[in-house]
Amino acid sequence: MEVSADSHKDIDDHQIDIADPKFWTQKQEWVKQMRLKFCRRPEFPETHSIIDDDGMLNQEYFQPPKDAIPPTERKWGDEEKLKLLEGIEKYGIGHFREISENLLPDWSGNDLRMKAIRVMGRQNLQLYKDWKGNEQAVQREYERNKEIGLRFGTWKGGALVYDDDGHVLQAIEESNQMNPL
Numbered sequence: 778m779e780v781s782a783d784s785h786k787d788i789d790d791h792q793i794d795i796a797d798p799k800f801w802t803q804k805q806e807w808v809k810q811m812r813l814k815f816c817r818r819p820e821f822p823e824t825h826s827i828i829d830d831d832g833m834l835n836q837e838y839f840q841p842p843k844d845a846i847p848p849t850e851r852k853w854g855d856e857e858k859l860k861l862l863e864g865i866e867k868y869g870i871g872h873f874r875e876i877s878e879n880l881l882p883d884w885s886g887n888d889l890r891m892k893a894i895r896v897m898g899r900q901n902l903q904l905y906k907d908w909k910g911n912e913q914a915v916q917r918e919y920e921r922n923k924e925i926g927l928r929f930g931t932w933k934g935g936a937l938v939y940d941d942d943g944h945v946l947q948a949i950e951e952s953n954q955m956n957p958l
């Protein structure tokens with residue numbers, strides 16, 4: 778067996794050959810002893826089933842319960858987007874819990890807030906608080922935000938983000954004066 782120069786390590790002036798199978802056997806034994814010492818706590822009986830008596834991990838402990846229901850797979854598609862738009866029109870921006878409860882129960886309010894950022898094209902939705910708009914109004918806002926973002930180089934990941942100099946906020950305010958929400 779050929780041993781590379783990197784297979785010898787100096788640790789506390791002792792040379793260790795990591796290519797030597799004895800090294801790995803000793804290391805595995807040390808790991809088992811550490812598990813037994815630190816993973817099994819007398820004051821916590823539930824920890825006794827994590828590690829087998831020989832210090833090996835009990836793989837069954839880390840398996841999902843046999844009666845566990847696998848999570849349903851969620852996919853975001855056109856139907857979900859239309860329901861989000863319906864919710865924005867009915868409840869307004871910022872009312873994502875209501876949209877979740879009434880239109881998209883598989884999605885949390887926070888999930889829907891993140892989706893609304895992409896739909897509106899703006900990272901910060903505060904200026905839209907309680908704003909209600911139909912699909913066309915949302916699309917108009919998206920295009921307006923995208924135009925501002927591209928103009929100032931602040932269109933990131935499909936959303937307008939603010940700049941440190943305040944140019945984006947000023948452009949939003951000017952745009953809102955010319956074309957109010």
